[in-house]
Amino acid sequence: MNPLELARAVPGPAFTITLDGRDLEALPGQTVAAALWAAGVTSWRTTRGEGRPRGIFCGIGVCFDCLVTVNDRPNQRACLVRVRPGDAISTQEGTGHGR
């Protein structure tokens, strides 16, 4: 059983978002983080100092580990921001302002 089945979820139709230009399917209502987890992705940023990969840690908006660039806006918390059809998510490097 997966969590969607467990909760007997009947989500609205899936739509497409992109992660670094690659198409992914997302469900309405999901946060960016949930959509990425569902696609098997667990890291989407590298740290400013050591360039280490990071993704979700606290899951509730407190730790800021999950920062990501959404439609060219860097430093969005993936655990809070909802996906919308056509969103372009990109891996955030460093502060997200450097590129």
Add this chain to the structure above:
Amino acid sequence: MGAEPGLPRLTIVGAGPAGLAAALAAAGQGVRVTVVDSAEAPGGQFYRQPAAALGARRPQALHHRWRTWQRLRDGLERQVAAGHVTHLPDHHVWCVERRPDAPRPFTVHALLGPDQETPVEVRADAVLLATGGYEKVLPFPGWTLPGVVTAGGAQAMLKGGLVVSGRTAVVAGTGPLLLPVATGLAAAGVTVAALVESADPKALVRRTGALVGRADKLAEGAGYAVELLRRRVRTLVRHTVVEAHGDDRLEAVTVVALDAEGRVRPGTERRIPCDTLAVGHGMLPHTDLAETLGCRVEPTGAGVWADDEQRTDVPGVWAAGETTGIGGAALSLAEGHIAGRSAAARLLGRAPDPGEWAEAAKSRGKLREFFGVLDAVYVPPTHWTEQVTDDTVVCRCEEVTAGAVREAVGELGAGDVRTVKLLTRAGMGWCQGRMCGPAVAGIAGCAETVARRPFARPVPLGVLARAGETAEEGDGIP
């Protein structure tokens, strides 16, 4: 909204069990209540719901005490429909300002939406802080690897997004929250390779006095135990995770046994392959809004001080739920109910009658005692810092290592957390030390103190500059 301009206004920050119980208790008495909450839907952490668009027909599969939630939800809907309660979801409060001589002495400053750019101000005659808490995690080598998440975070992603981060998980750390997390993940199809608890719950048996009063809580614990057995989750008590392995992603953890003193027993290392580690070492209360209001906070940061009516020491400010100390959803409900009754009575110019909340007060007393016992038992291993290598990152935001913290203390002579922070930048990043506070104190060997944070959330400079000039939310009092 302008229909009842004369009614006093209570603004509640937080729509978890505490905030909702308070809202219902107060709205029933004839005050206007505004509930401001950062989540998109009410419920807080315990009653976190899947997003409506996910169309969950059986969200209760991931929940406990569903009937209590139904009562809260239905009550809220009724009070909102009747115009007694306004619910402002997706509002992130960064500061509550007190101006004792203004027509309404409190201004709650919030930012709309997760991108947090649009400011909103809510005026109130009294405020009730019910902001709950967040999880504490102590560092160990590898804890920054993707795939390592807080236990509550795994739970939040599961309850709210109906997602998990992999197929095989280890749930580890200490405290009662590990139980619902392990059973929740297992129910959702994840193989839970082990539940690793560093404390020895047998110690609870020696303190039965306080536990007897809460047979329901014991039954709840026993229920989880049965569930774990049924799902064949191996439980290792007095064990701890000392390292998470992997390059760019978690691949395995090393688990060891602990002796009676909380030291690693040599030769007991075992490696457990997993792609998810859900880890937590207890909870910490959100005290920042209370701090800026000048409310008394327990010196160790363990919670906002409140009297029997749940009043803080600042006139017009109440606090309820885990903001005042960690104690679970049932205690939050009881405190919220009392706070709501007290605030309503005082706003209407009456001295409240504690007889109105006798039931809740009794339950509060017993639950506090119960959690006092749990707190004494579920503590991280006494010698946890011995496992933290010098190159382990302690402050996740600023990438400050344990070695740097030790150097600040040893060679540079720092004697308190503040000096360590100034010398190393630990705690100066995005999360403002919320994640590394207890770890830095532990590794530096100094006392944990209340962190002073002027803002509960990051605020864009433009918003800060304009604060106080924005249009009034609600009634027309300038």
